[in-house]
Amino acid sequence: MLTAAGRRARVVVTVLVFGLLLAGTAFGDDDAFPFGPFRMYSTRDDPDGLVVSTRVEAVDRTGRLLVVPDTATGLRRAEIEGQVGRFRADPALLAELSRAHDRLHPDEPAYDLVRVVERRYRLRDSRPTGEQAEQVVAEWRR
Amino acid sequence: MFRPVPLARIAILRTIAYLFVPVDVLLTTPWVVQHAHVPGSLYEPLLLGRLLHLPTPGGWVEVLRWVLVAAASVAATGRLPRLLGTAVAVLYLEWMLVAFSYGKVDHDRFGFLVLLAVLPTVGAARRTDRSGSDAAGWAVAVTGIAVVATYFLSAFAKLRFGGLDWVDGATLTRAVVRRGTALSTPLLDHAWVLHVFQYVLVGVELLLSPLLLVRWRDQRITYLLVGGFYGFHVMTFLTISIVFLPHCVALLALLPLERFAVRRGKPIPQRELVPT
Numbered sequence: 001m002l003t004a005a006g007r008r009a010r011v012v013v014t015v016l017v018f019g020l021l022l023a024g025t026a027f028g029d030d031d032a033f034p035f036g037p038f039r040m041y042s043t044r045d046d047p048d049g050l051v052v053s054t055r056v057e058a059v060d061r062t063g064r065l066l067v068v069p070d071t072a073t074g075l076r077r078a079e080i081e082g083q084v085g086r087f088r089a090d091p092a093l094l095a096e097l098s099r100a101h102d103r104l105h106p107d108e109p110a111y112d113l114v115r116v117v118e119r120r121y122r123l124r125d126s127r128p129t130g131e132q133a134e135q136v137v138a139e140w141r142r
Numbered sequence: 143m144f145r146p147v148p149l150a151r152i153a154i155l156r157t158i159a160y161l162f163v164p165v166d167v168l169l170t171t172p173w174v175v176q177h178a179h180v181p182g183s184l185y186e187p188l189l190l191g192r193l194l195h196l197p198t199p200g201g202w203v204e205v206l207r208w209v210l211v212a213a214a215s216v217a218a219t220g221r222l223p224r225l226l227g228t229a230v231a232v233l234y235l236e237w238m239l240v241a242f243s244y245g246k247v248d249h250d251r252f253g254f255l256v257l258l259a260v261l262p263t264v265g266a267a268r269r270t271d272r273s274g275s276d277a278a279g280w281a282v283a284v285t286g287i288a289v290v291a292t293y294f295l296s297a298f299a300k301l302r303f304g305g306l307d308w309v310d311g312a313t314l315t316r317a318v319v320r321r322g323t324a325l326s327t328p329l330l331d332h333a334w335v336l337h338v339f340q341y342v343l344v345g346v347e348l349l350l351s352p353l354l355l356v357r358w359r360d361q362r363i364t365y366l367l368v369g370g371f372y373g374f375h376v377m378t379f380l381t382i383s384i385v386f387l388p389h390c391v392a393l394l395a396l397l398p399l400e401r402f403a404v405r406r407g408k409p410i411p412q413r414e415l416v417p418t
Contacts, residue, residue: 002276007144010263010280014143017256018287025295026302030247031189034238037303038296040249044304044311051312051319074176075184075244082245083184096181103179121319126312126333128319 047126053119054081056097061109068114073100080116087116087138094140115139145357146274147282149267150400153220156227156261157269159254162391163214163234167207170387174241178203184244191239199240210237220267227262234258249292253392256288257281269403285395286355292389293351293371297344309340317382326381346374354396361398368396 024035056068070076098111116138122131182198210233217226260281300308314336318326379385
């Protein structure tokens with residue numbers, strides 16, 4: 001059986017934790033993890049707008065062009081997208097992806113070029129129209 | 143909140159939750175440890191990491207990983223539940239901060255983090271002990287609230303970030319365009335299905351998820367509801383290849399797991415021993 005103090009402590013912790021979660025949901029952002037809002041798929045996409053899909057490409061020392069998978073640099077696609085503003089503002093930061101690749105895969109040829117490419121799909125009435133365009137939004141060369 | 147729950151349920155939850163930790167760390171989210179090799183300039187520490195002045199991930203993450211796996215593996219046996227349970231909860235939270243400090247936070251962890259935090263508060267628990275405990279009751283209750291909050295409050299996040307007309311947007315179309323599978327891509331030609339599903343989703347989050355917390359007189363309703371939510375997560379995996387695994391582990395707390403422990407103790411009916 002819990003003592004009165006034990007119960008009180010649990011009530012206080014419960015109120016505190018779920019109070020923080022409610023505050024995070026109302027005012028916080030992902031930065032407040034684990035008390036941030038559960039915002040997966042919470043933004044609204046315009047049924048006649050664009051869907052953006054991002055990928056990282058690299059040209060390695062042998063001249064081969066490759067699509068860089070998450071495991072090559074240790075950064076997931078969503079993380080690249082989360083920091084894409086920084087890569088746009090300062091493409092030299094992409095050199096860090098090349099460094100991460102060197103550390104994770106020292107046996108593979110190094111990257112001489114790294115770029116972030118966005119593919120934009122046009123929607124009409126929530127359906128892809130088939131119309132799509134690609135744009136390099138940041139590029140770094142060794 | 144303190145309605146007694148058999149200690150057996152805590153013992154079983156411990157085994158499952160602590161065995162899930164190595165599965166999560168080594169198999170299902172192998173990308174976390176790779177952050178150790180990402181240069182510090184791409185590290186964007188979360189608020190908690192900044193407040194605690196946590197170090198930038200580096201070689202020590204590998205040590206964290208194996209200490210966490212070792213602590214969880216021993217904790218799964220039920221030994222030193224308070225000490226090891228607390229260690230696992232703290233180390234796993236730090237593991238999460240390493241995971242989510244590079245530009246993307248996942249939202250499938252809250253229930254599991256709460257479960258890890260409360261499991262040590264119950265103390266010793268045996269799988270065969272069917273006696274009720276109010277400490278166990280509290281642990282199960284807050285885990286249940288955390289699981290339901292993950293669904294319920296995500297509807298409020300949609301309202302906050304997407305607005306009232308989120309349901310009439312193209313969010314699921316975007317999800318399928320970006321992460322579609324063989325099963326879901328054909329739905330792009332039938333956009334109304336995705337549109338309707340956005341209403342269903344908000345309805346489930348707001349109206350159905352709180353029912354998980356009701357103590358139904360007929361326990362089959364609990365099984366049906368929990369089973370329904372597992373079905374939802376399987377469907378999410380099959381359509382957009384996202385699975386809320388840690389959340390699914392926490393969801394187990396709502397089931398009367400203690401029944402399975404007792405059933406296993408009963409003699410096995412003879413006919414099941416006949417080879418088929």
